[in-house]
Amino acid sequence: METTNLLDFIAGGVALAILISGLVMLFKGISAFGDKSK
Known part of the structure; x- marks a missing residue:
């Protein structure tokens, strides 16, 4: 059970990252595009 919880935690952390x-x-792309248009 502990290993599955750990894997779920790692998978969730990777997805969140x-x-x-x-x-x-x-x-960053939006801000860079805005700077170029000025």
Whole structure:
């Protein structure tokens, strides 16, 4: 049971990290696009 909980925790952490990094890159892309248009 402990190993499955650990795997679920790791999988959730990886998914969350990917989601956050994706949002950060999206915001950076939007800000960079805005700077170029000025």
